[in-house]
Amino acid sequence: MNRRERWLVMVVLRDELLALRSVDDIIKARHLVRDCAVSQGLSLVDQTKLVTAASELARNALVHGGGGEMQLQALNDDVRKGIRIVFTDHGPGIADIRKAMKDGFSTSGGLGLGLGGARRLVDDFEIRSAPGQGTTVTIARWQQG
Amino acid sequence: MDRIPILKLGPHLLVTIQVDMHDRVAMTLQDDLTERIVKERARGVLLDISSVEVVDSFIGRMIGNTAAMARVLDAETVVVGMRPAVAITLVELGMALPGVRTALNVEAGMAVLESAGKMAGHGRPAR
Numbered sequence: 001m002n003r004r005e006r007w008l009v010m011v012v013l014r015d016e017l018l019a020l021r022s023v024d025d026i027i028k029a030r031h032l033v034r035d036c037a038v039s040q041g042l043s044l045v046d047q048t049k050l051v052t053a054a055s056e057l058a059r060n061a062l063v064h065g066g067g068g069e070m071q072l073q074a075l076n077d078d079v080r081k082g083i084r085i086v087f088t089d090h091g092p093g094i095a096d097i098r099k100a101m102k103d104g105f106s107t108s109g110g111l112g113l114g115l116g117g118a119r120r121l122v123d124d125f126e127i128r129s130a131p132g133q134g135t136t137v138t139i140a141r142w143q144q145g
Numbered sequence: 146m147d148r149i150p151i152l153k154l155g156p157h158l159l160v161t162i163q164v165d166m167h168d169r170v171a172m173t174l175q176d177d178l179t180e181r182i183v184k185e186r187a188r189g190v191l192l193d194i195s196s197v198e199v200v201d202s203f204i205g206r207m208i209g210n211t212a213a214m215a216r217v218l219d220a221e222t223v224v225v226g227m228r229p230a231v232a233i234t235l236v237e238l239g240m241a242l243p244g245v246r247t248a249l250n251v252e253a254g255m256a257v258l259e260s261a262g263k264m265a266g267h268g269r270p271a272r
Contacts, residue, residue, distance in 0.1 A: 048234045052234045055203075117202060
């Protein structure tokens with residue numbers, strides 16, 4: 001494959017950290033993500049999808065990870081604007097990520113829509129986890145132009 | 146803590162959610178509402194979510210459970226006023242709220258409850 005390297009200048013406009021320790025912080029996370037999505041010019045539907053995905057992942061960090069943190073970044077490069085959010089917890093981690101991503105899989109008595117559902121609501125989704133290592137989920141939503 | 150008010154409208158109850166739904170507020174609402182259904186002998190519940198900007202799987206499950214609990218207590222629930230962006234997001238999330246009746250606004254929801262009441266009226270003992 002002939003792939004041309006291209007320099008992409010990425011500007012971080014905003015970089016914030018929010019601790020996820022109680023259910024109140026899930027609401028704080030939603031407000032922070034909404035505010036950032038509005039200022040980045042995301043459409044109402046895209047704002048709603050991103051805020052909902054963040055709500056799912058913040059709750060996961062709290063319920064399964066015993067708390068953690070959310071890092072929110074507003075990013076611009078020369079062709080697009082976006083938001084990247086990283087959820088980190090130091091909980092037990094996930095042994096079988098593929099299984100955890102499946103709709104309907106739940107260890108908490110919920111609906112098991114959190115991870116798979118969040119993935120469908122964003123453009124980029126990455127999960128890193130191992131037993132005893134905690135879990136890090138990175139999501140991003142982009143807007144062209 | 147915020148508590149969501151429950152208003153009595155004839156044989157029905159109207160619940161208008163105007164706060165960003167905190168997990169505990171959602172749980173309290175289930176308790177309050179089921180109690181009021183029994184106390185008021187309500188036939189229907191209108192759950193107005195027109196001010197709600199985000200419904201994640203927890204809140205969606207709460208809505209579905211509330212409707213199921215009301216049904217067990219012989220009251221119909223109609224969820225009204227869902228925002229289009231919320232509807233799109235819920236379906237993509239994988240939650241189409243099966244078994245939950247919906248209407249576009251309170252007026253249409255009331256009409257659904259009224260017609261359900263008439264249909265069920267025959268042979269049903271008055272409360």
